[in-house]
Amino acid sequence: MFRLFLTELKREWILQLRYSAEIISFVIGLTIVFYGLFQSTRYIAGPGVQLGDRLDSIIVGYVLWSFSLFILGEIAGGLQREAQTGTLEQLFLSPFSAAQIFITRGIANLTIQFALNGTILLLIMVMTGSRLSFPPTLLLPLGTVLLGAYGLALAMGSLALVLKRVQQVLGIFQFLLFFLLLIPAESWAGSANFLVWLLPMTPGTELLRALMARGQPLDWVQFLIALLNGVAYLVLGLFLFGVAERQAKRRGLLGGY
């Protein structure tokens, strides 16, 4: 598996370097969108309002959203592109399972995206004057968010495997993710708070906001919930992917587009 990871990392790195214009425009695009959002929020709130740690919370959510978009693009978008360009079947001829290949690809891609997202985060912090803290414990809730993101990406990949053309669904799904990751669900009261535990990636996002924006220590009970949430969505994604793979093989859908 580690061998596969290194090869995927090399492939991703070569492609990023060779087609750097695409990736740079993506980073700039995401930063500009955020800056637009930031400016309009400030305009609506009025000049006298200090956004403070609320702004920091939004930045955390926004950066997580961009992570999720990268993962979604790599797994679900990647599956669709491979079907389109005619390399998908070659991947299914590997002794590694397709889920193994795409998850490894997702991790390799994420390793590179960490650097890119770091750039986005720095750009946003410079532009908005935000000061986020980066305690090492943030890696734990971040891990749970990523598990959930992989699970959702595999679920969307399952759709791509069976339906092929999923651009429209992916487009709508991006906004759903935006809602999940930017809404401060921790402020919901009563039974709605229970919903936070069940929604994908939300418990981990909530923890990250507490750690990075409000400088609170890691709540281990909350972390356990976030971990269970992430693992549950990953298992669900893997299950759906397995079902979709069997379905695609039964209906002869792997080759066509």
Next chain:
Amino acid sequence: MVLTAHHLKKSYTSRGQTLTAVRDVSFDMSGGEVLAFLGPNGAGKTTCIKMIAGLIQPDAGWVKIGDYDPHSDRRALRLLGAVLEGNRNLYWRLTPEENLEYFGVLRGLSQRVARQRGQVLLERFNLTHKRHTLVQSLSRGMQQKLAIAVALIHQPQLLLLDEPTLGLDVEATLDVKRLVREIAAEGRAILLTTHQLALAEELSDEVAIINNGEIIAQQPTEALIQQFSGSAYSIELESAIDSGRKHRLEALGVGIPAPQTLRIPQPETLYSVLEILNPLPLLRVEKDRASLTDVFLQLVRESQDV
């Protein structure tokens, strides 16, 4: 046996209608054998190939590559390489060297072995000078040669080639033919589908003709052609035959469709005919031989009539 396909069946259902792609296909292959899988469009060739590769699940029947079923045991995939028709099979944004290394690891090799084998294959396929060129900038022939090289990176026992010469120019076709012969000579089994029947006749040891999802003929290529070839001989003379010889030949039952052409329906009279013709200069003496195209068309038409 390198490959055994046993009573494969496959149907698809679309908008309430069931289409049978493969009714009942069985065959096996041993190492070094080239089997040409021939059939008209929609006969079920590609579905069969994909069922063998584990890409389409059969409704009934089973496949064994070596001792493993590609649908349930991933070890089977280590014994299999494939170049699928209509697919790029390669990453166009990578170079030949990068593709070979990437797919080598994907097929279970270490990075070092994949790189070493990649160099050897590039040299053997005359692609070393293009090793740093992006695949999208290579000619169609080079891309196809590279796809075959990539399919061989893990040294599989079975190679599936779906229309390997489709869209290639004469030179590239010759290259692919040479490679197929070489690969088979190494002891690998090659299952080949093609619409170019002359190519199949030239390369295959055995032919399986499939129509409407069923194998309608399967025999060694030479035996099949012999079976459909007549026993008559044709002789072509340098100049027109004189009337004296003409009468003697006609008495032997020889047909004379043109003044310089003789047709001898009974092979036992051949030497008597040659004695009559002696010492006239001859251009050609030939036994009637069907081509694979004749055999294919006759069999497919017969099966459609049935």
